[in-house]
Amino acid sequence: MKLLVINAGSSSVKFQVFEMINDLVLVSGLIEKIGEETSEIKFELENSGKNNSVRVVEPIKNHKEALQKVAGILLDKENQIIEKKEEIKAVGHRVVHGGEKFKETAIINDEVKEMINELSSLAPLHNPPNLQGIVVATEVFPQAKQVAVFDTAFHQTMPAKAYRYAIPNKFYEEFGVRAYGMHGTSHRYVTKETAKFLKSDKLKLITIHLGNGCSMAAVRDGKCVDTTMGLTPLAGLVMGTRGGDIDPGVLIHLGKKYNLSVSEIDKILNKESGLKGLTGLNDMRDVLELKEKGDVKAKLALDVYTYRIKKYIGSYAAILGGLDAIVFTAGVGENSAYVREASCEGLEFLGISIDPSKNDKRAKGIRVISEDENRVKVLVIPTNEELEIARQTFSIVQ
Known part of the structure:
Protein backbone atom coordinates (compact mmCIF):
# COMPACT_ATOMS: atom_id res chain seq x y z
CA MET A 1 0.00 0.00 0.00
CA LYS A 2 1.30 3.47 -0.93
CA LEU A 3 0.62 6.33 1.50
CA LEU A 4 1.25 10.06 1.17
CA VAL A 5 2.24 11.98 4.30
CA ILE A 6 1.67 15.75 4.34
CA ASN A 7 2.81 18.41 6.80
CA ALA A 8 1.25 21.69 5.66
CA GLY A 9 2.62 24.93 7.07
CA SER A 10 1.43 28.49 6.46
CA SER A 11 3.63 28.84 3.36
CA SER A 12 5.00 25.34 2.87
CA VAL A 13 4.08 21.71 2.22
CA LYS A 14 6.40 18.91 3.31
CA PHE A 15 5.60 15.51 1.80
CA GLN A 16 6.73 11.88 1.65
CA VAL A 17 5.38 8.79 -0.07
CA PHE A 18 5.80 5.42 1.63
CA GLU A 19 5.42 1.88 0.40
CA MET A 20 4.09 0.38 3.63
CA ILE A 21 5.09 -3.22 2.88
CA ASN A 22 8.57 -2.42 4.21
CA ASP A 23 8.33 1.23 5.32
CA LEU A 24 10.17 2.23 2.13
CA VAL A 25 10.36 5.95 1.30
CA LEU A 26 9.75 6.44 -2.42
CA VAL A 27 10.04 10.21 -2.49
CA SER A 28 10.44 13.01 0.04
CA GLY A 29 10.17 16.70 -0.63
CA LEU A 30 9.35 20.23 0.39
CA ILE A 31 7.52 23.05 -1.35
CA GLU A 32 8.16 26.37 0.37
CA LYS A 33 7.61 30.11 -0.08
CA ILE A 34 4.09 29.40 -1.36
CA GLY A 35 2.48 32.60 -2.57
CA GLU A 36 5.79 34.14 -3.64
CA GLU A 37 7.42 34.54 -7.06
CA THR A 38 10.41 32.50 -5.85
CA SER A 39 8.58 29.42 -4.57
CA GLU A 40 10.86 26.39 -4.32
CA ILE A 41 10.14 22.73 -5.02
CA LYS A 42 12.75 20.33 -3.65
CA PHE A 43 12.47 16.56 -3.62
CA GLU A 44 14.55 13.41 -3.53
CA LEU A 45 13.74 10.18 -5.34
CA GLU A 46 14.75 7.15 -3.34
CA ASN A 47 13.23 4.27 -5.27
CA SER A 48 15.31 1.45 -6.78
CA GLY A 49 18.32 2.41 -4.72
CA LYS A 50 18.57 5.82 -6.41
CA ASN A 51 18.81 9.11 -4.54
CA ASN A 52 18.20 11.85 -7.07
CA SER A 53 17.78 15.40 -5.78
CA VAL A 54 15.67 17.87 -7.76
CA ARG A 55 15.22 21.61 -7.14
CA VAL A 56 12.88 23.90 -9.10
CA VAL A 57 12.17 27.60 -8.51
CA GLU A 58 8.84 28.85 -9.89
CA PRO A 59 5.85 30.83 -8.58
CA ILE A 60 3.21 28.77 -6.74
CA LYS A 61 0.09 30.73 -5.86
CA ASN A 62 -1.48 28.65 -3.09
CA HIS A 63 -1.63 25.28 -1.32
CA LYS A 64 -3.92 23.80 -3.95
CA GLU A 65 -1.40 24.51 -6.67
CA ALA A 66 1.37 23.16 -4.40
CA LEU A 67 -0.42 19.84 -3.91
CA GLN A 68 -1.15 19.65 -7.61
CA LYS A 69 2.62 19.95 -8.08
CA VAL A 70 3.06 17.07 -5.61
CA ALA A 71 0.60 14.98 -7.63
CA GLY A 72 2.55 15.86 -10.78
CA ILE A 73 5.82 14.71 -9.21
CA LEU A 74 4.22 11.40 -8.17
CA LEU A 75 2.68 10.80 -11.61
CA ASP A 76 5.75 11.74 -13.65
CA LYS A 77 6.78 8.55 -15.48
CA GLU A 78 10.47 9.33 -15.05
CA ASN A 79 10.10 9.32 -11.26
CA GLN A 80 8.53 5.83 -11.24
CA ILE A 81 6.40 6.45 -8.13
CA ILE A 82 2.80 5.88 -9.25
CA GLU A 83 1.00 5.46 -12.57
CA LYS A 84 -2.34 6.86 -11.39
CA LYS A 85 -3.66 8.79 -8.38
CA GLU A 86 -5.70 5.80 -7.20
CA GLU A 87 -2.48 4.09 -6.10
CA ILE A 88 -2.33 6.53 -3.17
CA LYS A 89 -4.71 4.76 -0.79
CA ALA A 90 -4.48 7.23 2.08
CA VAL A 91 -3.07 10.64 2.99
CA GLY A 92 -1.77 11.11 6.53
CA HIS A 93 -1.80 14.70 7.79
CA ARG A 94 0.16 16.15 10.65
CA VAL A 95 -2.22 18.22 12.78
CA VAL A 96 -0.58 20.08 15.64
CA HIS A 97 -3.45 20.53 18.10
CA GLY A 98 -6.15 17.98 18.84
CA GLY A 99 -7.17 19.41 22.21
CA GLU A 100 -9.03 16.97 24.46
CA LYS A 101 -11.24 15.86 21.58
CA PHE A 102 -8.60 13.73 19.84
CA LYS A 103 -6.73 11.18 21.90
CA GLU A 104 -5.97 9.01 18.88
CA THR A 105 -5.44 9.23 15.13
CA ALA A 106 -8.71 9.89 13.28
CA ILE A 107 -10.22 9.28 9.84
CA ILE A 108 -11.14 12.75 8.58
CA ASN A 109 -14.77 13.65 7.91
CA ASP A 110 -16.69 16.94 8.07
CA GLU A 111 -17.05 16.70 11.85
CA VAL A 112 -13.30 16.18 12.33
CA LYS A 113 -12.52 19.14 10.06
CA GLU A 114 -14.91 21.31 12.03
CA MET A 115 -13.26 20.30 15.31
CA ILE A 116 -9.77 21.01 13.94
CA ASN A 117 -11.01 24.45 12.93
CA GLU A 118 -12.48 25.06 16.41
CA LEU A 119 -9.15 24.12 17.97
CA SER A 120 -7.34 26.74 15.89
CA SER A 121 -7.61 29.16 18.80
CA LEU A 122 -5.17 26.89 20.69
CA ALA A 123 -2.70 26.69 17.77
CA PRO A 124 -3.39 29.71 15.52
CA LEU A 125 -0.11 29.38 13.62
CA HIS A 126 -0.46 25.66 12.92
CA ASN A 127 -4.01 24.29 12.79
CA PRO A 128 -5.29 26.61 10.02
CA PRO A 129 -2.58 25.58 7.49
CA ASN A 130 -2.93 21.94 8.64
CA LEU A 131 -6.65 22.17 7.88
CA GLN A 132 -5.99 23.87 4.56
CA GLY A 133 -3.73 20.96 3.63
CA ILE A 134 -6.54 18.53 4.44
CA VAL A 135 -9.11 20.43 2.35
CA VAL A 136 -6.80 20.69 -0.65
CA ALA A 137 -5.56 17.08 -0.40
CA THR A 138 -9.18 15.91 -0.43
CA GLU A 139 -9.66 17.74 -3.74
CA VAL A 140 -6.39 16.60 -5.31
CA PHE A 141 -6.56 12.98 -4.06
CA PRO A 142 -10.36 12.40 -3.80
CA GLN A 143 -9.99 8.60 -3.92
CA ALA A 144 -7.72 8.44 -0.85
CA LYS A 145 -8.78 8.24 2.79
CA GLN A 146 -7.67 11.35 4.67
CA VAL A 147 -6.26 10.75 8.15
CA ALA A 148 -5.31 13.20 10.91
CA VAL A 149 -2.38 12.39 13.21
CA PHE A 150 -2.30 14.81 16.15
CA ASP A 151 0.88 16.09 17.82
CA THR A 152 -0.98 16.38 21.12
CA ALA A 153 -2.48 12.87 21.14
CA PHE A 154 0.49 11.08 22.74
CA HIS A 155 0.29 13.39 25.75
CA GLN A 156 -3.41 12.73 26.40
CA THR A 157 -2.48 9.98 28.88
CA MET A 158 -1.20 12.62 31.32
CA PRO A 159 -3.09 12.69 34.65
CA ALA A 160 -5.04 15.80 35.60
CA LYS A 161 -2.45 16.71 38.26
CA ALA A 162 0.09 17.09 35.44
CA TYR A 163 -2.00 18.99 32.91
CA ARG A 164 -4.19 21.30 35.02
CA TYR A 165 -3.16 24.86 35.84
CA ALA A 166 -3.92 26.35 39.25
CA ILE A 167 -6.10 29.12 37.84
CA PRO A 168 -9.90 29.57 38.16
CA ASN A 169 -11.76 26.42 37.04
CA LYS A 170 -13.91 28.32 34.56
CA PHE A 171 -10.95 28.81 32.20
CA TYR A 172 -10.53 25.05 31.90
CA GLU A 173 -14.24 24.23 31.87
CA GLU A 174 -15.22 26.90 29.34
CA PHE A 175 -12.11 27.29 27.20
CA GLY A 176 -10.01 24.14 27.71
CA VAL A 177 -7.05 26.01 29.21
CA ARG A 178 -4.64 23.25 30.33
CA ALA A 179 -1.31 21.73 29.30
CA TYR A 180 -1.51 19.69 26.09
CA GLY A 181 2.11 19.29 25.00
CA MET A 182 3.53 19.13 21.47
CA HIS A 183 5.99 16.99 19.46
CA GLY A 184 3.90 13.98 20.47
CA THR A 185 4.51 12.18 17.18
CA SER A 186 8.27 12.35 17.76
CA HIS A 187 8.03 11.34 21.42
CA ARG A 188 5.79 8.39 20.48
CA TYR A 189 8.18 7.24 17.75
CA VAL A 190 11.33 7.26 19.91
CA THR A 191 9.44 5.65 22.80
CA LYS A 192 8.52 2.72 20.54
CA GLU A 193 12.06 2.49 19.14
CA THR A 194 13.52 2.49 22.66
CA ALA A 195 11.19 -0.34 23.71
CA LYS A 196 12.29 -2.38 20.68
CA PHE A 197 15.98 -1.64 21.26
CA LEU A 198 15.92 -2.44 24.98
Whole structure:
Protein backbone atom coordinates (compact mmCIF):
# COMPACT_ATOMS: atom_id res chain seq x y z
CA MET A 1 0.00 0.00 0.00
CA LYS A 2 1.30 3.47 -0.93
CA LEU A 3 0.62 6.33 1.50
CA LEU A 4 1.25 10.06 1.17
CA VAL A 5 2.24 11.98 4.30
CA ILE A 6 1.67 15.75 4.34
CA ASN A 7 2.81 18.41 6.80
CA ALA A 8 1.25 21.69 5.66
CA GLY A 9 2.62 24.93 7.07
CA SER A 10 1.43 28.49 6.46
CA SER A 11 3.63 28.84 3.36
CA SER A 12 5.00 25.34 2.87
CA VAL A 13 4.08 21.71 2.22
CA LYS A 14 6.40 18.91 3.31
CA PHE A 15 5.60 15.51 1.80
CA GLN A 16 6.73 11.88 1.65
CA VAL A 17 5.38 8.79 -0.07
CA PHE A 18 5.80 5.42 1.63
CA GLU A 19 5.42 1.88 0.40
CA MET A 20 4.09 0.38 3.63
CA ILE A 21 5.09 -3.22 2.88
CA ASN A 22 8.57 -2.42 4.21
CA ASP A 23 8.33 1.23 5.32
CA LEU A 24 10.17 2.23 2.13
CA VAL A 25 10.36 5.95 1.30
CA LEU A 26 9.75 6.44 -2.42
CA VAL A 27 10.04 10.21 -2.49
CA SER A 28 10.44 13.01 0.04
CA GLY A 29 10.17 16.70 -0.63
CA LEU A 30 9.35 20.23 0.39
CA ILE A 31 7.52 23.05 -1.35
CA GLU A 32 8.16 26.37 0.37
CA LYS A 33 7.61 30.11 -0.08
CA ILE A 34 4.09 29.40 -1.36
CA GLY A 35 2.48 32.60 -2.57
CA GLU A 36 5.79 34.14 -3.64
CA GLU A 37 7.42 34.54 -7.06
CA THR A 38 10.41 32.50 -5.85
CA SER A 39 8.58 29.42 -4.57
CA GLU A 40 10.86 26.39 -4.32
CA ILE A 41 10.14 22.73 -5.02
CA LYS A 42 12.75 20.33 -3.65
CA PHE A 43 12.47 16.56 -3.62
CA GLU A 44 14.55 13.41 -3.53
CA LEU A 45 13.74 10.18 -5.34
CA GLU A 46 14.75 7.15 -3.34
CA ASN A 47 13.23 4.27 -5.27
CA SER A 48 15.31 1.45 -6.78
CA GLY A 49 18.32 2.41 -4.72
CA LYS A 50 18.57 5.82 -6.41
CA ASN A 51 18.81 9.11 -4.54
CA ASN A 52 18.20 11.85 -7.07
CA SER A 53 17.78 15.40 -5.78
CA VAL A 54 15.67 17.87 -7.76
CA ARG A 55 15.22 21.61 -7.14
CA VAL A 56 12.88 23.90 -9.10
CA VAL A 57 12.17 27.60 -8.51
CA GLU A 58 8.84 28.85 -9.89
CA PRO A 59 5.85 30.83 -8.58
CA ILE A 60 3.21 28.77 -6.74
CA LYS A 61 0.09 30.73 -5.86
CA ASN A 62 -1.48 28.65 -3.09
CA HIS A 63 -1.63 25.28 -1.32
CA LYS A 64 -3.92 23.80 -3.95
CA GLU A 65 -1.40 24.51 -6.67
CA ALA A 66 1.37 23.16 -4.40
CA LEU A 67 -0.42 19.84 -3.91
CA GLN A 68 -1.15 19.65 -7.61
CA LYS A 69 2.62 19.95 -8.08
CA VAL A 70 3.06 17.07 -5.61
CA ALA A 71 0.60 14.98 -7.63
CA GLY A 72 2.55 15.86 -10.78
CA ILE A 73 5.82 14.71 -9.21
CA LEU A 74 4.22 11.40 -8.17
CA LEU A 75 2.68 10.80 -11.61
CA ASP A 76 5.75 11.74 -13.65
CA LYS A 77 6.78 8.55 -15.48
CA GLU A 78 10.47 9.33 -15.05
CA ASN A 79 10.10 9.32 -11.26
CA GLN A 80 8.53 5.83 -11.24
CA ILE A 81 6.40 6.45 -8.13
CA ILE A 82 2.80 5.88 -9.25
CA GLU A 83 1.00 5.46 -12.57
CA LYS A 84 -2.34 6.86 -11.39
CA LYS A 85 -3.66 8.79 -8.38
CA GLU A 86 -5.70 5.80 -7.20
CA GLU A 87 -2.48 4.09 -6.10
CA ILE A 88 -2.33 6.53 -3.17
CA LYS A 89 -4.71 4.76 -0.79
CA ALA A 90 -4.48 7.23 2.08
CA VAL A 91 -3.07 10.64 2.99
CA GLY A 92 -1.77 11.11 6.53
CA HIS A 93 -1.80 14.70 7.79
CA ARG A 94 0.16 16.15 10.65
CA VAL A 95 -2.22 18.22 12.78
CA VAL A 96 -0.58 20.08 15.64
CA HIS A 97 -3.45 20.53 18.10
CA GLY A 98 -6.15 17.98 18.84
CA GLY A 99 -7.17 19.41 22.21
CA GLU A 100 -9.03 16.97 24.46
CA LYS A 101 -11.24 15.86 21.58
CA PHE A 102 -8.60 13.73 19.84
CA LYS A 103 -6.73 11.18 21.90
CA GLU A 104 -5.97 9.01 18.88
CA THR A 105 -5.44 9.23 15.13
CA ALA A 106 -8.71 9.89 13.28
CA ILE A 107 -10.22 9.28 9.84
CA ILE A 108 -11.14 12.75 8.58
CA ASN A 109 -14.77 13.65 7.91
CA ASP A 110 -16.69 16.94 8.07
CA GLU A 111 -17.05 16.70 11.85
CA VAL A 112 -13.30 16.18 12.33
CA LYS A 113 -12.52 19.14 10.06
CA GLU A 114 -14.91 21.31 12.03
CA MET A 115 -13.26 20.30 15.31
CA ILE A 116 -9.77 21.01 13.94
CA ASN A 117 -11.01 24.45 12.93
CA GLU A 118 -12.48 25.06 16.41
CA LEU A 119 -9.15 24.12 17.97
CA SER A 120 -7.34 26.74 15.89
CA SER A 121 -7.61 29.16 18.80
CA LEU A 122 -5.17 26.89 20.69
CA ALA A 123 -2.70 26.69 17.77
CA PRO A 124 -3.39 29.71 15.52
CA LEU A 125 -0.11 29.38 13.62
CA HIS A 126 -0.46 25.66 12.92
CA ASN A 127 -4.01 24.29 12.79
CA PRO A 128 -5.29 26.61 10.02
CA PRO A 129 -2.58 25.58 7.49
CA ASN A 130 -2.93 21.94 8.64
CA LEU A 131 -6.65 22.17 7.88
CA GLN A 132 -5.99 23.87 4.56
CA GLY A 133 -3.73 20.96 3.63
CA ILE A 134 -6.54 18.53 4.44
CA VAL A 135 -9.11 20.43 2.35
CA VAL A 136 -6.80 20.69 -0.65
CA ALA A 137 -5.56 17.08 -0.40
CA THR A 138 -9.18 15.91 -0.43
CA GLU A 139 -9.66 17.74 -3.74
CA VAL A 140 -6.39 16.60 -5.31
CA PHE A 141 -6.56 12.98 -4.06
CA PRO A 142 -10.36 12.40 -3.80
CA GLN A 143 -9.99 8.60 -3.92
CA ALA A 144 -7.72 8.44 -0.85
CA LYS A 145 -8.78 8.24 2.79
CA GLN A 146 -7.67 11.35 4.67
CA VAL A 147 -6.26 10.75 8.15
CA ALA A 148 -5.31 13.20 10.91
CA VAL A 149 -2.38 12.39 13.21
CA PHE A 150 -2.30 14.81 16.15
CA ASP A 151 0.88 16.09 17.82
CA THR A 152 -0.98 16.38 21.12
CA ALA A 153 -2.48 12.87 21.14
CA PHE A 154 0.49 11.08 22.74
CA HIS A 155 0.29 13.39 25.75
CA GLN A 156 -3.41 12.73 26.40
CA THR A 157 -2.48 9.98 28.88
CA MET A 158 -1.20 12.62 31.32
CA PRO A 159 -3.09 12.69 34.65
CA ALA A 160 -5.04 15.80 35.60
CA LYS A 161 -2.45 16.71 38.26
CA ALA A 162 0.09 17.09 35.44
CA TYR A 163 -2.00 18.99 32.91
CA ARG A 164 -4.19 21.30 35.02
CA TYR A 165 -3.16 24.86 35.84
CA ALA A 166 -3.92 26.35 39.25
CA ILE A 167 -6.10 29.12 37.84
CA PRO A 168 -9.90 29.57 38.16
CA ASN A 169 -11.76 26.42 37.04
CA LYS A 170 -13.91 28.32 34.56
CA PHE A 171 -10.95 28.81 32.20
CA TYR A 172 -10.53 25.05 31.90
CA GLU A 173 -14.24 24.23 31.87
CA GLU A 174 -15.22 26.90 29.34
CA PHE A 175 -12.11 27.29 27.20
CA GLY A 176 -10.01 24.14 27.71
CA VAL A 177 -7.05 26.01 29.21
CA ARG A 178 -4.64 23.25 30.33
CA ALA A 179 -1.31 21.73 29.30
CA TYR A 180 -1.51 19.69 26.09
CA GLY A 181 2.11 19.29 25.00
CA MET A 182 3.53 19.13 21.47
CA HIS A 183 5.99 16.99 19.46
CA GLY A 184 3.90 13.98 20.47
CA THR A 185 4.51 12.18 17.18
CA SER A 186 8.27 12.35 17.76
CA HIS A 187 8.03 11.34 21.42
CA ARG A 188 5.79 8.39 20.48
CA TYR A 189 8.18 7.24 17.75
CA VAL A 190 11.33 7.26 19.91
CA THR A 191 9.44 5.65 22.80
CA LYS A 192 8.52 2.72 20.54
CA GLU A 193 12.06 2.49 19.14
CA THR A 194 13.52 2.49 22.66
CA ALA A 195 11.19 -0.34 23.71
CA LYS A 196 12.29 -2.38 20.68
CA PHE A 197 15.98 -1.64 21.26
CA LEU A 198 15.92 -2.44 24.98
CA LYS A 199 13.50 -5.34 24.43
CA SER A 200 10.99 -4.18 27.03
CA ASP A 201 7.66 -2.33 27.12
CA LYS A 202 7.98 -1.73 30.87
CA LEU A 203 10.35 1.22 30.97
CA LYS A 204 10.70 4.52 32.76
CA LEU A 205 11.93 6.93 30.08
CA ILE A 206 12.70 10.58 29.54
CA THR A 207 12.51 11.51 25.87
CA ILE A 208 14.26 14.75 24.89
CA HIS A 209 13.32 16.32 21.53
CA LEU A 210 15.77 19.12 20.74
CA GLY A 211 15.31 20.98 17.47
CA ASN A 212 14.44 24.61 16.84
CA GLY A 213 11.49 23.75 19.06
CA CYS A 214 12.31 21.68 22.15
CA SER A 215 10.34 19.52 24.56
CA MET A 216 10.74 16.63 26.98
CA ALA A 217 8.36 13.90 28.08
CA ALA A 218 8.25 11.57 31.07
CA VAL A 219 7.07 8.18 29.82
CA ARG A 220 6.08 5.19 31.91
CA ASP A 221 5.42 1.84 30.17
CA GLY A 222 4.95 3.56 26.81
CA LYS A 223 2.54 6.23 28.07
CA CYS A 224 3.24 9.89 28.63
CA VAL A 225 2.74 11.06 32.22
CA ASP A 226 4.14 14.59 31.84
CA THR A 227 5.62 16.90 29.23
CA THR A 228 7.31 20.29 29.22
CA MET A 229 5.17 22.21 26.72
CA GLY A 230 1.80 23.46 27.87
CA LEU A 231 -1.28 25.03 26.32
CA THR A 232 1.09 26.32 23.63
CA PRO A 233 4.65 25.48 22.54
CA LEU A 234 6.01 28.37 24.66
CA ALA A 235 6.50 26.48 27.93
CA GLY A 236 9.37 24.33 29.15
CA LEU A 237 12.82 24.26 27.57
CA VAL A 238 14.85 27.04 25.98
CA MET A 239 14.42 26.87 22.18
CA GLY A 240 15.62 28.63 19.03
CA THR A 241 13.34 31.67 19.37
CA ARG A 242 11.20 30.70 22.40
CA GLY A 243 12.45 31.09 25.96
CA GLY A 244 10.42 28.35 27.63
CA ASP A 245 9.42 28.66 31.30
CA ILE A 246 9.12 32.23 32.56
CA ASP A 247 7.58 33.99 35.54
CA PRO A 248 4.18 35.24 34.27
CA GLY A 249 4.82 38.41 36.24
CA VAL A 250 7.60 39.27 33.78
CA LEU A 251 4.98 39.67 31.05
CA ILE A 252 2.83 41.91 33.23
CA HIS A 253 5.89 43.98 34.15
CA LEU A 254 7.04 44.33 30.52
CA GLY A 255 3.55 45.24 29.40
CA LYS A 256 3.34 48.03 31.93
CA LYS A 257 6.94 49.23 31.73
CA TYR A 258 7.14 49.43 27.93
CA ASN A 259 3.43 49.83 27.18
CA LEU A 260 3.48 46.66 25.08
CA SER A 261 0.39 45.22 23.44
CA VAL A 262 -0.56 41.54 23.65
CA SER A 263 0.56 41.02 20.05
CA GLU A 264 3.93 42.67 20.78
CA ILE A 265 4.47 40.40 23.81
CA ASP A 266 3.43 37.42 21.70
CA LYS A 267 6.06 38.35 19.10
CA ILE A 268 8.76 38.69 21.77
CA LEU A 269 7.94 35.28 23.28
CA ASN A 270 7.60 33.40 19.99
CA LYS A 271 10.11 35.09 17.69
CA GLU A 272 12.70 37.01 19.71
CA SER A 273 13.49 34.91 22.78
CA GLY A 274 15.39 31.67 23.48
CA LEU A 275 18.84 31.37 21.89
CA LYS A 276 18.03 34.33 19.66
CA GLY A 277 17.17 36.52 22.64
CA LEU A 278 20.41 35.63 24.42
CA THR A 279 22.80 35.67 21.45
CA GLY A 280 21.05 37.18 18.43
CA LEU A 281 21.23 33.78 16.71
CA ASN A 282 18.61 31.04 16.74
CA ASP A 283 20.57 28.21 15.08
CA MET A 284 22.34 25.96 17.61
CA ARG A 285 25.21 25.34 15.18
CA ASP A 286 25.96 29.06 15.03
CA VAL A 287 25.75 29.42 18.81
CA LEU A 288 28.13 26.48 19.34
CA GLU A 289 30.56 28.02 16.85
CA LEU A 290 30.44 31.34 18.71
CA LYS A 291 31.05 29.56 22.02
CA GLU A 292 34.16 27.89 20.57
CA LYS A 293 35.47 31.37 19.73
CA GLY A 294 35.09 32.40 23.37
CA ASP A 295 31.89 34.43 23.05
CA VAL A 296 30.55 35.06 26.56
CA LYS A 297 26.90 35.44 25.51
CA ALA A 298 26.97 32.16 23.58
CA LYS A 299 28.47 30.34 26.59
CA LEU A 300 25.77 31.74 28.87
CA ALA A 301 23.02 30.80 26.38
CA LEU A 302 24.27 27.21 26.25
CA ASP A 303 24.52 27.10 30.05
CA VAL A 304 20.91 28.25 30.37
CA TYR A 305 19.79 25.84 27.62
CA THR A 306 21.42 22.74 29.13
CA TYR A 307 20.66 23.73 32.74
CA ARG A 308 16.94 23.73 31.90
CA ILE A 309 17.21 20.24 30.38
CA LYS A 310 19.09 18.97 33.44
CA LYS A 311 16.47 20.50 35.73
CA TYR A 312 13.69 18.60 33.96
CA ILE A 313 15.67 15.35 33.98
CA GLY A 314 15.77 15.57 37.78
CA SER A 315 12.10 16.55 37.97
CA TYR A 316 10.96 13.71 35.71
CA ALA A 317 13.16 11.15 37.46
CA ALA A 318 11.28 12.06 40.65
CA ILE A 319 7.87 11.83 38.93
CA LEU A 320 8.70 8.43 37.40
CA GLY A 321 10.22 7.08 40.62
CA GLY A 322 13.44 6.11 38.86
CA LEU A 323 14.83 5.82 35.35
CA ASP A 324 15.72 3.13 32.85
CA ALA A 325 16.79 5.36 29.95
CA ILE A 326 17.15 8.89 28.61
CA VAL A 327 16.69 9.42 24.87
CA PHE A 328 18.02 12.37 22.87
CA THR A 329 16.43 13.01 19.47
CA ALA A 330 15.79 15.61 16.71
CA GLY A 331 18.35 17.91 15.07
CA VAL A 332 20.22 19.19 18.13
CA GLY A 333 19.64 16.09 20.24
CA GLU A 334 20.98 13.79 17.53
CA ASN A 335 23.95 15.91 16.45
CA SER A 336 25.32 17.96 19.34
CA ALA A 337 27.68 15.99 21.58
CA TYR A 338 28.27 19.15 23.65
CA VAL A 339 24.58 19.65 24.45
CA ARG A 340 24.13 15.99 25.43
CA GLU A 341 27.21 16.00 27.66
CA ALA A 342 26.41 19.30 29.36
CA SER A 343 22.78 18.25 29.95
CA CYS A 344 23.86 15.07 31.78
CA GLU A 345 26.91 16.45 33.58
CA GLY A 346 26.78 15.97 37.35
CA LEU A 347 23.91 13.44 37.26
CA GLU A 348 26.01 10.44 38.29
CA PHE A 349 24.02 10.22 41.54
CA LEU A 350 21.00 9.27 39.38
CA GLY A 351 23.00 6.60 37.56
CA ILE A 352 23.51 8.84 34.52
CA SER A 353 26.97 9.15 33.02
CA ILE A 354 28.01 9.69 29.40
CA ASP A 355 31.05 7.99 27.84
CA PRO A 356 32.86 10.80 25.92
CA SER A 357 34.30 8.40 23.33
CA LYS A 358 30.81 7.10 22.46
CA ASN A 359 29.20 10.53 22.63
CA ASP A 360 31.61 12.08 20.12
CA LYS A 361 31.05 9.42 17.48
CA ARG A 362 28.72 10.24 14.59
CA ALA A 363 26.69 7.21 13.59
CA LYS A 364 23.43 6.40 11.88
CA GLY A 365 20.66 4.63 13.74
CA ILE A 366 20.28 4.04 17.47
CA ARG A 367 23.36 4.28 19.65
CA VAL A 368 24.15 4.05 23.35
CA ILE A 369 26.38 6.84 24.63
CA SER A 370 26.35 6.04 28.36
CA GLU A 371 29.04 4.22 30.34
CA ASP A 372 28.73 0.43 30.01
CA GLU A 373 28.16 -0.12 33.74
CA ASN A 374 25.51 2.61 34.00
CA ARG A 375 22.18 1.83 35.61
CA VAL A 376 20.50 4.34 33.26
CA LYS A 377 21.03 4.00 29.52
CA VAL A 378 21.58 7.23 27.59
CA LEU A 379 20.53 6.76 23.96
CA VAL A 380 20.56 8.77 20.75
CA ILE A 381 17.65 7.78 18.50
CA PRO A 382 16.98 9.60 15.21
CA THR A 383 13.35 10.65 15.10
CA ASN A 384 11.14 10.00 12.08
CA GLU A 385 7.84 11.80 12.47
CA GLU A 386 6.81 11.18 8.87
CA LEU A 387 7.25 7.41 9.28
CA GLU A 388 5.25 7.49 12.51
CA ILE A 389 2.46 9.42 10.75
CA ALA A 390 2.54 6.83 7.93
CA ARG A 391 2.36 3.95 10.42
CA GLN A 392 -0.51 5.56 12.33
CA THR A 393 -2.34 6.20 9.05
CA PHE A 394 -1.75 2.67 7.80
CA SER A 395 -2.98 1.21 11.08
CA ILE A 396 -6.28 3.09 11.14
CA VAL A 397 -6.95 2.58 7.41
CA GLN A 398 -6.33 -1.14 7.80
